[in-house]
Amino acid sequence: MEVANSFEKQLTRIEFKLAQVKAIDSDFRVFGAGGHKYTLGPPVTEADVTAFERTYSLVLPQAYRLFITRIGNGGQDHDGAAGPYLGIFSLGWQLRLLVGRPEKYLNYPCRLFPGMSDAYWDNLFVSISSDELLTDEVYDDEMGRAFGGILPLGSQGCSFYHCLVLNGEHAGRVVNIDITLSKPRFSPDRNFLDWYERWLDEIISGKLRQLKPAWFGY
Numbered sequence: 001m002e003v004a005n006s007f008e009k010q011l012t013r014i015e016f017k018l019a020q021v022k023a024i025d026s027d028f029r030v031f032g033a034g035g036h037k038y039t040l041g042p043p044v045t046e047a048d049v050t051a052f053e054r055t056y057s058l059v060l061p062q063a064y065r066l067f068i069t070r071i072g073n074g075g076q077d078h079d080g081a082a083g084p085y086l087g088i089f090s091l092g093w094q095l096r097l098l099v100g101r102p103e104k105y106l107n108y109p110c111r112l113f114p115g116m117s118d119a120y121w122d123n124l125f126v127s128i129s130s131d132e133l134l135t136d137e138v139y140d141d142e143m144g145r146a147f148g149g150i151l152p153l154g155s156q157g158c159s160f161y162h163c164l165v166l167n168g169e170h171a172g173r174v175v176n177i178d179i180t181l182s183k184p185r186f187s188p189d190r191n192f193l194d195w196y197e198r199w200l201d202e203i204i205s206g207k208l209r210q211l212k213p214a215w216f217g218y
Contacts, residue, residue, distance in 0.1 A: 007063065010193050011070055017200040018071075018082060030203055031213045036080050036087040040072025044091055052092060058107040060151075061172035063191035064164055074154075084199045084218045085156040097161065098147035098177065100140035108148025110168045112175055114186040121183045150175065153192075160216045164192060176217045185217040 021030075022038035046069060053059055072081060073090045080087025095102040111124065124146040128139065151164040159180045165173045174187040174195045189195040199218070202208045 007066055007193065010197065011066060014067075014193065014197055014200065015071060017197065017204065021200055021203040025203060025209065030208050032080070032084070032086045036075060036082045038082045039075070040081045041074050041090055043069050043071065044073045045069070048091070056103065056106045058166055061164065061166065061191065063172055063193040067192060067196065080154055083154055083196065084162065085160075085213060086154060088154040088162075089152060094152045097152040097179065098150060098163070099144045100136075101144060105144030105148040106151070107167065108144060110149030110165050110170065111146060112150070112165070112184055112186075113170055114173075116183070118183060125181060147177070150177070156213070156216060156218065162187075162218060178216055182216070187218060 018038060018040075025033055025038070028034040028037060049060060049065060049069060068091055074088055074093060075081035075090065080089065082088070095106065099105040125142070128134065128142050134142070149165065149167045151166055153162045153164050153174065155161055156176070159178050161177050161179065163175050163177050165171050165175055170186070172191040174189060174192060176185045176187065178184070187195050189198055195218075199208075
């Protein structure tokens with residue numbers, strides 16, 4: 001009950017702060033704001049979420065699920081909606097960004113974690129880097145095993161994306177991924193709502209209106 005109440009209060013704060021930043025940054029100087037204009041698509045229904053979870057045999061982290069069912073989903077026509085960098089995707093958009101077969105690998109045990117070594121990261125792709133004659137199927141399997149259990153959330157521009165860990169010890173954490181295979185970076189936030197609210201707080205404080213975006217790693 002305490003956790004649920006904490007999320008309820010946070011959802012209320014986020015709704016208030018989202019209206020606040022739209023007034024503060026009315027000329028859309030924050031990077032990406034000129035595209036999403038601090039707007040979100042309508043929330044998805046519980047039935048929509050349940051259907052998505054059943055299709056991919058997974059359970060969405062609670063903080064993210066509450067956001068898309070209570071505050072808003074992604075942008076209209078799959079444009080980015082209000083969120084860090086170029087915004088956040090609608091649920092189910094860009095599922096093949098990291099894995100060629102999300103129906104197989106979206107619920108795969110996530111192998112990424114904060115503080116992973118360079119050697120560990122490089123080893124995830126040793127088969128891909130050492131064999132130039134891989135078939136498309138084998139390549140998809142290797143990428144699926146490396147990036148399984150991760151939901152694309154939105155674009156940071158160029159090859160950088162923010163994503164959500166769906167399972168394991170770090171389920172619910174946001175991780176920043178470069179699709180050209182630089183080592184991922186985890187955000188410091190405990191869950192999606194903390195990550196989203198930190199973005200709003202940094203706009204309100206003026207930090208994001210004064211600095212150019214530090215690519216790859218919000």
